[in-house]
Amino acid sequence: xxxxxxxxxxxxxxxxxxxxxxxxxxxxxxxxxxxxxxxxxxxxxxxxxxxxxxxxxxxxxxxxxxxxxxxxxxxxxxxxxxxxxxxxxxxxxxxxxxxxxxxxxxxxxxxxxxxxxxxxxx
Amino acid sequence: xxxxxxxxxxxxxxxxxxxxxxxxxxxxxxxxxxxxxxxxxxxxxxxxxxxxxxxxxxxxxxxxxxxxxxxxxxxxxxxxxxxxxxxxxxxxxxxxxxxxxxxxxxxxxxxxxxxxxxxxxxxxxxxxxxxxxxxxxxxxxxxxxxxxxxxxxxxxxxxxxxxxxxxxxxxxxxxxxxxxxxxxxxxxxxxxxxxxxxxxxxxxxxxxxxxxxxxxxxxxxxxxxxxxxxxxxxxxxxxxxxxxxxxxxxxxxxxxxxxxxxxxxxxxxxxxxxxxxxxxxxxxxxxxxxxxxxxxxxxxxxxxxxxxxxxxxxxxxxxxxxxxxxxxxxxxxxxxxxxxxxxxxxxxxxxxxxxxxxxxxxxxxxxxxxxxxxxxxxxxxxxxxxxxxxxxxxxxxxxxxx
Numbered sequence: 001x002x003x004x005x006x007x008x009x010x011x012x013x014x015x016x017x018x019x020x021x022x023x024x025x026x027x028x029x030x031x032x033x034x035x036x037x038x039x040x041x042x043x044x045x046x047x048x049x050x051x052x053x054x055x056x057x058x059x060x061x062x063x064x065x066x067x068x069x070x071x072x073x074x075x076x077x078x079x080x081x082x083x084x085x086x087x088x089x090x091x092x093x094x095x096x097x098x099x100x101x102x103x104x105x106x107x108x109x110x111x112x113x114x115x116x117x118x119x120x121x122x
Numbered sequence: 123x124x125x126x127x128x129x130x131x132x133x134x135x136x137x138x139x140x141x142x143x144x145x146x147x148x149x150x151x152x153x154x155x156x157x158x159x160x161x162x163x164x165x166x167x168x169x170x171x172x173x174x175x176x177x178x179x180x181x182x183x184x185x186x187x188x189x190x191x192x193x194x195x196x197x198x199x200x201x202x203x204x205x206x207x208x209x210x211x212x213x214x215x216x217x218x219x220x221x222x223x224x225x226x227x228x229x230x231x232x233x234x235x236x237x238x239x240x241x242x243x244x245x246x247x248x249x250x251x252x253x254x255x256x257x258x259x260x261x262x263x264x265x266x267x268x269x270x271x272x273x274x275x276x277x278x279x280x281x282x283x284x285x286x287x288x289x290x291x292x293x294x295x296x297x298x299x300x301x302x303x304x305x306x307x308x309x310x311x312x313x314x315x316x317x318x319x320x321x322x323x324x325x326x327x328x329x330x331x332x333x334x335x336x337x338x339x340x341x342x343x344x345x346x347x348x349x350x351x352x353x354x355x356x357x358x359x360x361x362x363x364x365x366x367x368x369x370x371x372x373x374x375x376x377x378x379x380x381x382x383x384x385x386x387x388x389x390x391x392x393x394x395x396x397x398x399x400x401x402x403x404x405x406x407x408x409x410x411x412x413x414x415x416x417x418x419x420x421x422x423x424x425x426x427x428x429x430x431x432x433x434x435x436x437x438x439x440x441x442x443x444x445x446x447x448x449x450x451x452x453x454x455x456x457x458x459x460x461x462x463x464x465x466x467x468x469x470x471x472x473x474x475x476x477x478x479x480x481x482x483x484x485x486x487x488x489x490x491x492x493x494x495x496x497x498x499x500x501x502x503x504x505x506x507x508x509x510x511x512x513x514x515x516x517x518x519x520x521x522x523x524x
Contacts, residue, residue, distance in 0.1 A: 010432060016502050027504065034426050034445055034454065034469040038504040054504035056466070058428035058445065062502065
């Protein structure tokens, strides 16, 4: 039911973990539907230098978290804010229809982390 | 890669001797048992033999067995057929919150048709309070429907006691015994049940065949109208090969039950004790002792069931989960919900259901690969070793397990 890319990101997730003294942290989720995602950012000159994630969730939730970190690295904050959930799903060659709600979270968590960074910058 | 199948409550492999017995009924013995000619005559005896084999396993008369296509059909027939036949008498049905969807959704359908349904709650071990059941009975009650064993937890319900209560109040009693028949002894006389449903593919027969026991004299409306098969109780051309397979599977499981239930229980206990001693912060779901011999349902805190199952799958292990993500809905298992299992733990509930082909080596292999998978997923989880409180909505329900 999952594409090869989803299974690749699920079994070898990129950028798992936390960043100590992260510049921005974003967390989204809903325990009742079974997904919680947390994204940590390191930012230099408005460019995302490092991204890490921690996720509680299904295969799609873990794969979309992993993919969003790959897509975000090297992007400016404005570019990263443009990253859509659909783009994350597309980069994984699609998700089963029932799983599309999981992919809604990965880009949202990234956006929350960027907002958190911007708030801290004032 | 080794293939280890521990999802026997979902379905079982067709036993080789069952398949062998079925094959002639796809080839030379292809006739319709309702036909009078040689081709029909050649197979009608086989259907009646299978009826006797099924009846023997659950201790009823062959004439009280009606063949159906699956457990869901049997449950629909039992509940809708009773509701329609007894509508004049009353409009109240009693069931439980932990039934299979084949019962729950049928009851919900009947609610839309004007029936009133009581869904009995369960305690944290998933057990019923029989006083509550007795108190729910009114003059309007026409049916009590309680599963014999729960498919997710393996919990066994006190069917004999419920049967006695039903008898005392003269209320018809239906039990969904799909998970029970073939695993432990089932005696419809001792249990005082009026309607019992079983399914072939849970006990080594193929998918697409099941049976309903209808106690003699039980007035029912048919679900499927058509020809005169099954004494007008269920129309439709006989699934001869499937019925033959079901009959033999019933005979074989009856003959082996004393030995196999003990052996499978020992494997299940080895798995349970192994997991309990190797992995902290887990929860056994269901009653600690009143359970089917083959079923183990455990929640692993901080991780989600589907991720666990996918990791198992990569190692060749087949199990199942109560997680929302495996059911196609956004809600975790209604059984876990009824037992008030924390929502995050419900998402991680994992069911191992063993069968006659499992071995000690397989159990030991699962015990070897499970702890590192759980640890890896926990380290990936934002809930594990968490210091700050959760900010997201509904996260407050997450608690540490001890």
